[in-house]
Amino acid sequence: MKRLILLSTVLSLTLIIGACSELKDEKSPTQGNSTIHGVGFANAASENSHAKFLQKNGLNTQTCKSCHGYSYEGGTANKSCLTCHNKPDGPENCSTCHGTGNETVWKDPYGNTNSTVRSVGMHQIHVKGGSLGSPVPCKTCHVIPSKVTSAGHLDGAVHAEIRFDTTSVFYRSNAVYSAANVTCSNTYCHGNFNGGNLTSTMTWTDTSSTAAQCGSCHGDASKATLKEKAFPKTGHTAATVTSDCGTCHNAVVNSSLAIINPSRHVNGRID
Ligand code: HEC
Ligand code: HEC
Ligand code: HEC
């Protein structure tokens, strides 16, 4: 009984301190637990974790500031977020929701890791790079917010905005992203260059292993050998197909047409 009275005193104090509207939006503190948010709010493994709560509320941490302080240093709640989120800007550090880039799977801000989900899609292979090419920076495909509150970032739009960077060596003015179909068409990387498959369309959520096979960006993927697959449909004389591609492109491929240096392939120039 004594505990209950103490709890309600703490709660009314918090309300008086001036965050009643926010409190209504928060986990209702009625479970009789000792914390205002309910059991498990600070526990990452709990179904009631603050991460899960935030995910259901558009990852908006601005409402937390009224009690936890305007720099998340503790405020009237006297509980700092910075004890755990100790990077610059605390919870607003980009890595809180987007990871550090060293993860082995791509996790979107809502915790999804399945590549058939559009917010996951083919991020990992693009952002990490692979056997075919170097990592592609975020800004090649997105506007990069300078802070969490930058316009257009957490704007409640259903899907992330795709904007191709006009200053990139990969930029092609007729490249388009279709949010309706989750496809990219006419991008440099997938064939929009002299001798490439100019108008190829790629589906961001296509997880099949043949999606970006040899010949899909230049040449003809239906052919039998790697040499025939990769051989550009235009530009080369027929004679070059019989010679070893590595004779001329020896910085990129070896005699068995393995890409020996991904940073020289799909890099914006013919090596
Ligand atoms: C109405 C005021 C209020 C608001 C708004 C509020 N909190 Fe809290 N929060 C508290 C108080 C008070 C405590 C300490 C309660 C306790 O531990 O008994 C607390 C504790 C916590 C804890 C546990 C900290 C620890 O070290 O144990 C976490 C995590 C937390 N809040 C996250 C959030 C998040 C995320 C938001 C925004 C979505 C938020 N809070 C909004 C008042 C608030
Ligand atoms: C006791 C340590 C602790 C405290 C205190 C804490 N957090 Fe967290 N927070 C975590 C952990 C751990 C995760 C990662 C959860 C996961 O990966 O599933 C996390 C995740 C998050 C996320 C990422 C959500 C997502 O999945 O994209 C946000 C945003 C966040 N916290 C904000 C806050 C805010 C705001 C406060 C203070 C009001 C706070 N946290 C206090 C430990 C804490
Ligand atoms: C509190 C969580 C959180 C933090 C911190 C955060 N983001 Fe985001 N970010 C999101 C969410 C949620 C989306 C998806 C928004 C949407 O669908 O419109 C997103 C989207 C993005 C996108 C995709 C393009 C867009 O705007 O839709 C980029 C790029 C991005 N964030 C970069 C950053 C950078 C850089 C920082 C650090 C300055 C950062 N984010 C900090 C949650 C966060």
Ligand code: HEC
């Ligand atoms: C090759 C292009 C490309 C690159 C590079 C790229 N993205 Fe994306 N991103 C996409 C596509 C396509 C989507 C799906 C958009 C949609 O849903 O319509 C997406 C979606 C997202 C979302 C999903 C937001 C939501 O709605 O939940 C976030 C967050 C995001 N990207 C962040 C990043 C960050 C951070 C980087 C760099 C580490 C990055 N992206 C690099 C193409 C890219």
Ligand code: HEC
């Ligand atoms: C005799 C030298 C030579 C050989 C052999 C050769 N290439 Fe090329 N390749 C070039 C030159 C020169 C260019 C640049 C043409 C230009 O600037 O338009 C080029 C360009 C390319 C391009 C870019 C698209 C284009 O047409 O410009 C691809 C892809 C390519 N070669 C693949 C191959 C493959 C696959 C083979 C083996 C089947 C091969 N090349 C054999 C000289 C050669």
Ligand code: HEC
């Ligand atoms: C994701 C699309 C894509 C795929 C798949 C692809 N290429 Fe390329 N390739 C390119 C692009 C783009 C160029 C244009 C030159 C550049 O930017 O490096 C290129 C150019 C080349 C060249 C010319 C040398 C150079 O400059 O890079 C060779 C040789 C080549 N590719 C071989 C291959 C082989 C062999 C395969 C299959 C193992 C393959 N490519 C698969 C996109 C691709």
